[in-house]
Amino acid sequence: MEKLKITGGNQLFGEIAVCGAKNAAVAIIPAALLVDGVCRIENVPDIKDVRLIIDMLVQLGASVTYVNDTTIEVNSSNLKTHIAPCDLASRMRASYYLLGALIGRMKKAEVSLPGGCNFGTRPIDLHEKGFRALGAKVSIEDGIVFADAQELAGNTIYLDTVSVGATINIMLAAVLAKGRTVIENAAKEPHIVDVANFLNAMGANVRGAGTDVIRITGVEQMRGGSYSIIPDQIEAGTFMLLAAATGGNVLVRNIIPIHMNCLTSKLEEMGIGVTEYDDSIRIERDGELHGVSVKTMPYPGFPTDLQPQMVALLSTVDGNSSVQENVWDNRFQYIDQLLAMGADIKVEGRRAKITGAKLHGAEVTATDLRAGAALIIAGAAADGVTEIASPHYIDRGYSDIERRLRSIGVKIERIFEAD
Ligand code: EPZ
Numbered sequence: 001m002e003k004l005k006i007t008g009g010n011q012l013f014g015e016i017a018v019c020g021a022k023n024a025a026v027a028i029i030p031a032a033l034l035v036d037g038v039c040r041i042e043n044v045p046d047i048k049d050v051r052l053i054i055d056m057l058v059q060l061g062a063s064v065t066y067v068n069d070t071t072i073e074v075n076s077s078n079l080k081t082h083i084a085p086c087d088l089a090s091r092m093r094a095s096y097y098l099l100g101a102l103i104g105r106m107k108k109a110e111v112s113l114p115g116g117c118n119f120g121t122r123p124i125d126l127h128e129k130g131f132r133a134l135g136a137k138v139s140i141e142d143g144i145v146f147a148d149a150q151e152l153a154g155n156t157i158y159l160d161t162v163s164v165g166a167t168i169n170i171m172l173a174a175v176l177a178k179g180r181t182v183i184e185n186a187a188k189e190p191h192i193v194d195v196a197n198f199l200n201a202m203g204a205n206v207r208g209a210g211t212d213v214i215r216i217t218g219v220e221q222m223r224g225g226s227y228s229i230i231p232d233q234i235e236a237g238t239f240m241l242l243a244a245a246t247g248g249n250v251l252v253r254n255i256i257p258i259h260m261n262c263l264t265s266k267l268e269e270m271g272i273g274v275t276e277y278d279d280s281i282r283i284e285r286d287g288e289l290h291g292v293s294v295k296t297m298p299y300p301g302f303p304t305d306l307q308p309q310m311v312a313l314l315s316t317v318d319g320n321s322s323v324q325e326n327v328w329d330n331r332f333q334y335i336d337q338l339l340a341m342g343a344d345i346k347v348e349g350r351r352a353k354i355t356g357a358k359l360h361g362a363e364v365t366a367t368d369l370r371a372g373a374a375l376i377i378a379g380a381a382a383d384g385v386t387e388i389a390s391p392h393y394i395d396r397g398y399s400d401i402e403r404r405l406r407s408i409g410v411k412i413e414r415i416f417e418a419d
Contacts, residue, residue, distance in 0.1 A: 001419050002392070003389050004376065004388040004391045004415075005385060005388075006387075007385050007411035008246075008380050008385075009383050009384070011247040011409070012408045013250065013408065013409055014407060015250070015253055016253065016404055016407060016408050018254045019043070020228075021045070021229055021230050021235075022045055022047060022049060022050070022232055023094075023189070023305075024229050025041075025049075025053075026053050027195045028194065029054060030094075030172070032074035032101075033057065033062060033101040034105050034176060034199070035074075035224055035225075037202075037222075039075075039225065040067070041071065043229040043231075044070050046069050047395065047399045052088055052091060053092070053094060054072070057076070060083075061079040062074055063075045075224075079105065084102070089112040091115045096114045096165060097172060098111045099169060100169035100173040101172045103131055103147050103152070107149045113140065113144070117370075118367075119328045119329075124166075127165060130157045130183075131147055133155040133157045135151055135152050152174070152176070154216070158184040158185055162186075162212075167214070168192060171195065171214065172195075174216040175222065179217075182215050186212050186214045188299045189298070193210040193230075194229060197227070198229075202222045202224065203221070203222040204216070234303060236260060236281075237309065240260070240283050242380060243283035243408075245381040248284075249284045249286075250282070250283050251280055251281075255280060257279075263302065263310075266292055270292050270317060273285065288318065291318070291321035291356065292314070293324070294307075295323075296324065296327050307331060308334050308370045311345065312375070314354045315344070317356045319356055320353070320355055321353075321355075321356075323354065324351050325350045333368075334368070337365060337366075342358065342362075344357045358383065359378055359383070366389065366391060366394055367393070369393050373398065376405070380412075387415070
């Protein structure tokens with residue numbers, strides 16, 4: 001069995017660079033299916049979810065070549081099918097972007113319902129609402145989403161819930177549709193803006209991304225071009241929270257500081273030293289910290305994808321804290337693992353109440369990507385040795401994680417034990 005073994009208790013020092021944004025990459029790569037030409041995409045994170053989505057594009061008939069570890073060229077000039085490989089698509093959430101891209105390019109799609117992290121119901125009703133509003137017939141049979149449109153015509157779509165996936169998927173389906181599409185109550189995450197910027201770099205006409213009203217004017221065709229993916233807001237936040245939990249002095253490089261405002265202000269409220277530079281943030285913990293209350297919200301609020309990592313930090317901070325999860329209905333499953341490490345946390349519905357404690361090492365299991373990241377933070381801050389089973393979840397979103405964390409002083413190694 002594969003595990004990450006961490007010996008905790010030492011402070012961290014040095015610099016760590018952030019990779020390209022996972023949740024932008026897993027949307028931008030499928031978006032290349034809309035382009036009748038070559039897309040050169042830079043700053044692509046080398047993570048499992050990206051390699052999976054690339055495999056799906058290749059099976060659809062796109063050619064994908066790695067120029068180097070973080071640059072790919074995608075040519076979707078000769079797609080051979082609109083049917084996505086079931087076995088792959090059901091293994092991750094972002095496979096649903098194949099729906100928007102294939103509907104947009106081929107006016108039909110067959111994609112299995114997405115998989116991905118299990119923290120509550122993860123419907124796609126808003127995606128379907130958008131596709132139907134553009135003129136597609138959509139049905140779900142035996143876990144497969146079937147979509148077919150004679151013609152795609154622009155429309156105005158109001159999203160009942162702020163949804164990253166639905167916002168992006170409707171953009172993908174609308175860029176080649178006839179006329180104008182307006183998405184109201186759109187999500188505003190940095191990766192939404194990144195996808196819109198990619199689409200425009202390839203010849204689309206998308207305006208207003210980053211606000212809650214996005215306007216898309218359909219174009220005849222999208223040509224090739226080049227684009228570089230933004231740094232990963234969530235990976236940056238994970239490293240910032242890790243440095244805060246262990247103490248020391250760490251410079252997190254290759255970030256866009258404004259994307260981190262929601263976290264930066266919380267860390268300062270706790271007593272963490274935060275210094276912002278043009279494309280990096282320094283985290284210093286050299287005094288006593290105090291507890292805070294956190295509410296996860298769609299961007300620019302505190303990101304739900306940093307909620308587990310923040311709970312891990314707050315578990316080590318004297319005093320009382322609370323974290324309210326407002327996006328997902330069951331995103332506290334990982335807390336049992338923190339309790340095994342001595343954390344003092346009580347979950348009541350969507351609220352976790354935390355009392356700071358001294359964590360100790362334990363054998364724990366990652367239950368999803370960000371839960372795994374939280375266990376790394378807890379293990380690095382705890383006294384003793386922590387072994388994290390199911391590290392494959394962590395590999396979905398954090399590339400080369402042991403080497404990168406060792407570079408700032410985390411005592412971490414990947415071990416393989418006989419089952
Ligand atoms: C994306 O998931 C991210 N995944 C998630 O990150 C992230 O937690 C989430 O956005 C919120 O920021 C990717 O980008 C691949 P949503 P997504 O649609 O698109 C409800 C990670 O760790 N909803 O914004 O699935 C839904 O139930 C992952 O990187 C509907 O009701 O999230 C939820 O309550 C984990 N109907 C809320 O909207 C729909 O059709 C937000 O979901 C779609 C969503």
